[in-house]
Amino acid sequence: MNRSVDFWILVGTLAAFTAVNIFLFLYGGFRIDWDSFGIVIAAGLTLIMYSFLYKDNPAFKIGENLYVGVALGYTVIITWFNALKPDIYEPFFVPLFTGTARPEYLVVVPVILGIFMVLRISTRLAWLSRWSFAFVVGLGAGLTIPNYIHTFILRQIEPSMRPLFGGNETVFASVNGIFILVGVVTVLLYFFFSIEHKGPVGVASKIGIYFLMVSFGASFGYTVMGRMSLLIGRMIFLLRDWLGVLH
Amino acid sequence: MLDKFVNIDRRIIFVLVAIAVIVSLLLTFRLPIPPTPPVLSIYNTIEDLPPDSHVLIAFDYDPAAMEELQPMAVALLHHLYSKDLKVIGLTLWPGGTGLAEQALVTLAGEYNKKSGEDFVFLGYKPGVASLIINMGENLHTAFPTDFYGNDTQTLPALRGVHSLKDIDYVIDLAAGASAETWIAFGKEKYKFDMAVGCTAVIGPDLYPFLDSRQINGLMAGLKGAAEYEVLVGFQANAVEGMRPQSVTHALVVVFIIFSNAVFFASGGWRTTRKRLGGAGR
Numbered sequence: 359m360n361r362s363v364d365f366w367i368l369v370g371t372l373a374a375f376t377a378v379n380i381f382l383f384l385y386g387g388f389r390i391d392w393d394s395f396g397i398v399i400a401a402g403l404t405l406i407m408y409s410f411l412y413k414d415n416p417a418f419k420i421g422e423n424l425y426v427g428v429a430l431g432y433t434v435i436i437t438w439f440n441a442l443k444p445d446i447y448e449p450f451f452v453p454l455f456t457g458t459a460r461p462e463y464l465v466v467v468p469v470i471l472g473i474f475m476v477l478r479i480s481t482r483l484a485w486l487s488r489w490s491f492a493f494v495v496g497l498g499a500g501l502t503i504p505n506y507i508h509t510f511i512l513r514q515i516e517p518s519m520r521p522l523f524g525g526n527e528t529v530f531a532s533v534n535g536i537f538i539l540v541g542v543v544t545v546l547l548y549f550f551f552s553i554e555h556k557g558p559v560g561v562a563s564k565i566g567i568y569f570l571m572v573s574f575g576a577s578f579g580y581t582v583m584g585r586m587s588l589l590i591g592r593m594i595f596l597l598r599d600w601l602g603v604l605h
Numbered sequence: 606m607l608d609k610f611v612n613i614d615r616r617i618i619f620v621l622v623a624i625a626v627i628v629s630l631l632l633t634f635r636l637p638i639p640p641t642p643p644v645l646s647i648y649n650t651i652e653d654l655p656p657d658s659h660v661l662i663a664f665d666y667d668p669a670a671m672e673e674l675q676p677m678a679v680a681l682l683h684h685l686y687s688k689d690l691k692v693i694g695l696t697l698w699p700g701g702t703g704l705a706e707q708a709l710v711t712l713a714g715e716y717n718k719k720s721g722e723d724f725v726f727l728g729y730k731p732g733v734a735s736l737i738i739n740m741g742e743n744l745h746t747a748f749p750t751d752f753y754g755n756d757t758q759t760l761p762a763l764r765g766v767h768s769l770k771d772i773d774y775v776i777d778l779a780a781g782a783s784a785e786t787w788i789a790f791g792k793e794k795y796k797f798d799m800a801v802g803c804t805a806v807i808g809p810d811l812y813p814f815l816d817s818r819q820i821n822g823l824m825a826g827l828k829g830a831a832e833y834e835v836l837v838g839f840q841a842n843a844v845e846g847m848r849p850q851s852v853t854h855a856l857v858v859v860f861i862i863f864s865n866a867v868f869f870a871s872g873g874w875r876t877t878r879k880r881l882g883g884a885g886r
Contacts, residue, residue, distance in 0.1 A: 411619045429667075429700060436699040440729040444750055501734060501790070509789040509819070517816045538816070577809045580826065584673065584805035586626075586853045587827035590846040591672025593626050604630055 368417065371409075375402060378601075386602055401600040404592050518542050541569040607871040610863075618860065622853055629852040636851055638844060643815055644832040647800045647822030648684070650774060656689040658773040659766055663787065664708070666780035667700025670804050674778045676830040676843035677802040678708045681776060684837045686716035691762050692724040693772070695748070697736065697783050702729045706752065721755055725762040728752035733783065734790045741769040741795040769795045778802045784811055788819050802829060 379388075379398050388394040406421040446469060449462040474490040477483040518539055522532045547559060548566030555563045597604040640648070651660070662681065666674045685692050694709045696702055709726050718724055727748040730736050739747040744766055745757050757763055765771060775797050777787045784801045792799040798821055801811055805826025814820045824833055827850060830843035868874060 412616065432703075433699040436702050436729055437731065440699075440702070440752070441731050444754075497735075501738065505789045505793065509793050510785075513793070513817050513819055514813060517813070573809070580805045580808045582854070582857055583826050583828065583850065586622075586850055586857075587673045587805060587846060589622070590626055590630075590827070590849045590853075591842065593623075593630060593849070594842055594845060597627070597630055 364413075364415070367412075368415065371405075375405065382600075382602070397599050401596055404596060408592075540565070545569050607867055610867045611871050611873060622856060625852045625856050626849040629849040630845070632848075634848060636847055638828075638831050638835050638847055640832040640836050641829075643823040644829055644836070645822075647681075647776070647802075647824065648833065648836045650798060650800070650821060651681075651684055651688060651690070654688065654690055654773055657691055659691045659693060659763075659771065660685055661693040661695070661769075661772045661775045662705075663775070663777045663779075663783065664694060664696040664701045664705035665698050665777055665783035666704070666804075667698050668704065669700075670780035671704055672842075673804045673827050673830065674780060674802060675704055675708065676827065676841060676846075677824055677833060678705070678778055679712065679841065680830060680833040680837050680839055680843070681802070682708055682712040683839045684833075686712055686718055686723075687837075689723075692718075693727065693762070693766070694724065695727040696729045697733050697786075698780070699729050699731075702752075720753065721751070721760045722762055725757070725760050726752040727757070734786050737769075737787060737790040738794070741791060744768050744771075769797055772797050775799045776802060779807065780804050781807070784814075784820075788814060792819060800824075 382388045382398075383390070383394070388397075403421055403424070406417045409415055410418045446465055450465040450469075451461075453459040453461040471490045471493055474486040476487075478487045517535075520535055522535050544562045544566035546566075548555075548563040548570070550559075550563075553559055594604065654660070662678065662685075664674075664678060682692065692709065694705050696705050706726055709724055710720070712718075713720065713724055720726065728751065730747065732739070736747055744763070748757050751757055751760065769775070769791055775787065775791065777784050777799070779787075779801060780803070784803060784807070787799065787801075791797070799819075800822035801814070801820050802824040803811055803826075805828070808823070808825030808829075811820070811823055811825070815823050824830060827843050827846050831847045834840050834843050
């Protein structure tokens, strides 16, 4: 399809969008207020983002960059009002310059470490950022290693070692227990590369592949569900909030 | 003829999916939405909490995941406010602040709940794991003020709450890895009951935590939200979305069967096998 056809599709879509909105404001129950204006903007941006399904186009590029800009601006403002202002500006800078209270000098340490991180943009002072990263890595490792081992390894081993017939379980729970045990062992064998996968080990690793395939299938199914949910949510917005044809 | 199907324009598939969604939204038909045990467990836990118990909801998502998680948040808040429980809201995602406040405040208006007395919105704080640990030690040093600048020590909604250990139930609405962080640095360390509501994409990653009883309930995706809406008797966007969800899933299954049938009928499997065999040598 050549450029002129794309141009006329763009003009036609814009004209249709404008006509629909004029109709909605005149006869569709839209009032001249910020709520209605917001719905029109949101509907327009939704259609712009979905225009990528036809092909990449300037309107999509504008929408994409707008999203990045708005998200960044929003994050900066939220971070200022929720973190920097109450945790640094008010307890340290305000008392320091007004003398109304004793400044919290302890705040200076994380502030300096934070500034050092930003200094990576300077080739002359970038070395200072290593101090901050050393702190982050040291703290992160110290906090993470014991908690992760406990949460994601030790606690996760428990279901594989649970008694099959403890007394309170249903038959299905016991069957699930067997599935979990067989799945864990065979998948681990599949990823065990020190023995050649032949004979019983080969059979077990093949069973492990089937478990992996079922897992990938489940993940794909859930991904399809998630992506469709996003589409459905936007469609509900367009049909109900914008066009008013869904009640 | 088969070549046409093998090289089908993907935009035709997009149009078919769009038609399936629009038509199934416009046509009104009911499909059963029975609650699954992980969702029922969340509902039952909240039902069993005495009035004035503290429930913390972490709104760890942003507008990109709102279509799945906002209906969950709204249904949960309907349940919590109707049971006269004290709701504590916060977010680890800066982009979630507006959505969290909108859900908390709008629903509070319907149940005559007051900010600071019946619910509190703590807002956003960076730090994730270190913030959770800070809250586990002392909630008031992690959040000296709420989102509106009120001193958290003086808020009636937080009376009796010193740290995460004093929270009766924590529900993380997660669009990313925050659920694992809450489990590792919160639940396992400070021993509170916890459930997760998550996007469908990360749902399979969280089922093992259900099996290991590290969480006692799980709502995954719009389906999980719809089940909760049915349980609390407030049927909105999630229940509405189940019709197109089922229709599009059926359509995807048809696409998969059809494309595989065409693939084998056109002999494409021979070419693929040759290519893979060649690559393997």
